[in-house]
Amino acid sequence: MLYKPFQDLNLSILGMGNMRLPKVEGQGEKIDEAKAWAIIEYAYDHGVNYFDTAYRYHGGESETFIGKVLSQYPRSSFYLATKIPGQMMEYKDGKYNFTGLLAARPGRSPSELFEEQLEKCAVDYFDFYLLHCFCESAWDFYTSEEINVVGFLLEQKKKGYIRHLGFSAHCRADTLDKFINWSKSRFPEECFDFAQIQLNYMDWTLQEAGKKYDILTGHGIPVMVMEPCRCGRLVRLSPEAEALLKKARPNDSVPSWAFRFLQSLPNVQVVLSGMSTLEQITENIAVFSKNDPVTPEERQLLDEAIKPLLNLVPCTACRYCCEGCPQNLDIPKLISMYNDAKQDSFSLLVLGFTLGGMKEAELPSSCIGCGACAKQCPQEIDIPGIMQNFTELLGKK
Ligand code: SF4
Numbered sequence: 280m281l282y283k284p285f286q287d288l289n290l291s292i293l294g295m296g297n298m299r300l301p302k303v304e305g306q307g308e309k310i311d312e313a314k315a316w317a318i319i320e321y322a323y324d325h326g327v328n329y330f331d332t333a334y335r336y337h338g339g340e341s342e343t344f345i346g347k348v349l350s351q352y353p354r355s356s357f358y359l360a361t362k363i364p365g366q367m368m369e370y371k372d373g374k375y376n377f378t379g380l381l382a383a384r385p386g387r388s389p390s391e392l393f394e395e396q397l398e399k400c401a402v403d404y405f406d407f408y409l410l411h412c413f414c415e416s417a418w419d420f421y422t423s424e425e426i427n428v429v430g431f432l433l434e435q436k437k438k439g440y441i442r443h444l445g446f447s448a449h450c451r452a453d454t455l456d457k458f459i460n461w462s463k464s465r466f467p468e469e470c471f472d473f474a475q476i477q478l479n480y481m482d483w484t485l486q487e488a489g490k491k492y493d494i495l496t497g498h499g500i501p502v503m504v505m506e507p508c509r510c511g512r513l514v515r516l517s518p519e520a521e522a523l524l525k526k527a528r529p530n531d532s533v534p535s536w537a538f539r540f541l542q543s544l545p546n547v548q549v550v551l552s553g554m555s556t557l558e559q560i561t562e563n564i565a566v567f568s569k570n571d572p573v574t575p576e577e578r579q580l581l582d583e584a585i586k587p588l589l590n591l592v593p594c595t596a597c598r599y600c601c602e603g604c605p606q607n608l609d610i611p612k613l614i615s616m617y618n619d620a621k622q623d624s625f626s627l628l629v630l631g632f633t634l635g636g637m638k639e640a641e642l643p644s645s646c647i648g649c650g651a652c653a654k655q656c657p658q659e660i661d662i663p664g665i666m667q668n669f670t671e672l673l674g675k676k
């Protein structure tokens with residue numbers, strides 16, 4: 280396993296994400312504990328020491344589960360990261376409420392929530408703690424002087440309950456810069472130690488990820504990477520793109536290119552991969568056992584390989600949009616199907632097998648265009664527009 284120094288620590292460059300653990304079939308977000316346990320143990324045994332979770336992952340089960348697995352190891356041998364779900368919290372009339380995916384839960388203040396998280400994770404302190412999903416719509420909550428969530432977390436850091444404070448971000452690049460500048464002027468003594476962003480060779484342009492990487496680097500903030508394979512999109516490319524990569528390095532898998540791309544970025548500290556199978560983790564550990572960054576020529580080859588794919592709708596399947604849909608549509612699934620459908624007529628034909636098994640109410644034509652979903656989307660996707668385009672596309676079939 281490759282490691283990189285971070286302040287006084289030595290972090291494995293491959294980190295274990297705990298948002299996409301194996302699930303029990305037909306039981307929603309319920310974790311398949313036997314399978315997930317084996318994956319996390321394998322990661323630990325093979326040198327992974329950074330484990331990332333969040334309050335809301337797996338319907339709230341992820342923190343409890345990872346706490347249970349890691350408690351078998353000496354506390355100083357792993358680094359645990361979790362997050363406050365401020366993007367799904369509001370403070371109204373002197374009361375905290377959850378919103379979005381967490382709306383059904385009783386509200387918690389940041390301090391109540393923090394206590395709950397320590398208990399769930401079965402730890403006395405967090406090595407890394409993040410504001411979850413900083414974005415334009417979470418600006419008010421995270422920067423409110425009245426709530427003062429960053430001030431509260433810096434207090435916990437002073438008391439030793441947090442070792443390193445950071446944030447994950449899904450905002451545009453200019454908002455990111457504004458937020459860092461805000462934090463530096465509001466807390467000039469000390470503020471964020473790291474930031475987590477969606478970064479991969481496809482999003483370098485699409486999500487302004489390259490700009491965000493440069494901004495963080497300019498501010499001296501190390502980068503933790505999420506979605507290195509863009510939610511599986513960079514695991515399987517088009518046959519043409521795969522052929523291009525195979526020609527250059529016949530023995531390499533397609534995902535290994537995504538990881539080697541990240542190895543070429545010096546300010547990348549940890550690459551979080553949400554590994555759901557032992558095969559994935561075995562392969563990822565092999566890639567991160569050797570420092571083999573892409574060369575400038577290979578970087579050009581990647582650009583060439585993905586050029587035809589850049590027209591995709593950049594959905595990461597986070598599912599933030601689903602909770603408020605009055606039609607109960609599986610929006611990320613429909614977007615993923617739309618991305619397939621618009622590639623070519625063959626894709627549309629094959630998709631017919633899936634569409635044929637779906638009920639009327641599950642199709643994009645059921646969208647009433649209310650727009651509730653788009654307000655929740657960290658990727659700022661025009662979901663109602665996509666549903667309309669998809670409906671029209673299917674009409675042409
Ligand atoms: S716009 Fe369509 S997809 Fe979005 S919440 Fe409304 S009905 Fe659901």
Ligand code: SF4
Pocket residue numbers: 593594595596597598599600601610611614655656657658659660662
């Ligand atoms: S459409 Fe947006 S909110 Fe919905 S799953 Fe995709 S990225 Fe997430």
